[in-house]
Amino acid sequence: MANESVPLIELRQVSKQFGQAPGGLLQRLGLRQPRPVTRAVEGVDLRIARGEVVGLVGESGCGKSTLGRMVAGLLPASSGSVSVDGQPMESLSSSERLKVQMVFQDPYASLNPRLRVDRIVGEGALRQGLTDAGGFDDYVSAQLRRAGLSPQLRQRYPHQFSGGQRQRIGIARALAVQPQLLVCDESVAALDVSIQAQILNLFMDLREQLGLTYLFISHDLGVVEHLCDRVVVMYLGRVVESATVDELFARANHPYTQALLAQIPRFELRRSQYQAIRGEIPSPLNPPSGCHFHPRCPHATARCREQAPALLQVSPGHFSACHLNS
Numbered sequence: 001m002a003n004e005s006v007p008l009i010e011l012r013q014v015s016k017q018f019g020q021a022p023g024g025l026l027q028r029l030g031l032r033q034p035r036p037v038t039r040a041v042e043g044v045d046l047r048i049a050r051g052e053v054v055g056l057v058g059e060s061g062c063g064k065s066t067l068g069r070m071v072a073g074l075l076p077a078s079s080g081s082v083s084v085d086g087q088p089m090e091s092l093s094s095s096e097r098l099k100v101q102m103v104f105q106d107p108y109a110s111l112n113p114r115l116r117v118d119r120i121v122g123e124g125a126l127r128q129g130l131t132d133a134g135g136f137d138d139y140v141s142a143q144l145r146r147a148g149l150s151p152q153l154r155q156r157y158p159h160q161f162s163g164g165q166r167q168r169i170g171i172a173r174a175l176a177v178q179p180q181l182l183v184c185d186e187s188v189a190a191l192d193v194s195i196q197a198q199i200l201n202l203f204m205d206l207r208e209q210l211g212l213t214y215l216f217i218s219h220d221l222g223v224v225e226h227l228c229d230r231v232v233v234m235y236l237g238r239v240v241e242s243a244t245v246d247e248l249f250a251r252a253n254h255p256y257t258q259a260l261l262a263q264i265p266r267f268e269l270r271r272s273q274y275q276a277i278r279g280e281i282p283s284p285l286n287p288p289s290g291c292h293f294h295p296r297c298p299h300a301t302a303r304c305r306e307q308a309p310a311l312l313q314v315s316p317g318h319f320s321a322c323h324l325n326s
Contacts, residue, residue, distance in 0.1 A: 014080035055228035107166035
């Protein structure tokens with residue numbers, strides 16, 4: 001019996017850097033320049049309770065996909081700790097790692113084109129002993145049916161399906177190993193709007209049927225508002241705000257979150273002039289000092305350029321990293 005007081009996923013001061021490697025003899029002798037280091041994620045804390053749907057949002061390049069892959073165990077953290085059910089990720093057995101599965105953004109690239117659908121969906125379950133050779137076809141058929149696909153399609157190859165159908169195959173593959181949490185990385189971004197709605201409704205139905213927990217990564221705040229219980233906002237590798245959906249959309253605290261919400265298309269504001277966030281997101285190879293958002297923030301002060309703000313509680317369950325709060 002799982003301990004309900006222990007979060008399903010807990011990240012403590014997790015960071016991820018790319019390009020950091022021993023320089024070897026030539027670098028130590030000064031004959032080769034050090035490799036540039038990409039700071040994709042910096043000191044992130046995150047807790048996801050059972051049954052919760054957490055939205056992770058931010059502009060492209062903010063580190064949300066990297067964070068999602070660390071949650072799913074596909075990337076090791078450079079520092080900090082990732083725990084599943086209170087156990088360190090690195091200590092989990094192969095069967096325990098199945099608790100967290102990922103649904104990828106691109107339904108075309110995430111499926112092996114050389115395998116038929118039955119092998120794509122059922123291979124992991126077969127290897128983990130969740131089914132046997134005798135019950136394989138029935139098991140795969142049940143997974144496809146749950147994902148909204150006909151079991152009669154299980155002998156086809158991925159290229160014979162539409163984008164929405166391929167995404168359903170990816171969902172069936174993830175569910176086949178009976179996970180507790182799905183990391184959905186922009187999993188509807190590559191689909192037509194009508195198909196997006198079908199996949200989102202499928203996610204909501206599966207949550208009710210299976211008691212699933214979700215980390216839903218998206219740049220579409222309209223989708224996040226519709227689907228999620230809580231929202232975590234990232235900017236250049238750091239969490240800048242976290243709150244329930246209702247609280248964040250009604251009373252966003254951080255200037256970056258306010259700017260993101262101002263860009264959501266609204267019917268009642270259709271005649272107003274659109275204003276993009278000033279400037280471009282800086283490179284993670286050379287992030288700004290202090291608050292990473294200060295070069296684009298209309299409220300930036302000298303303190304913002306020198307000191308990184310801490311993520312502090314501004315109201316019950318609402319956290320923000322901004323010097324305006326102190």
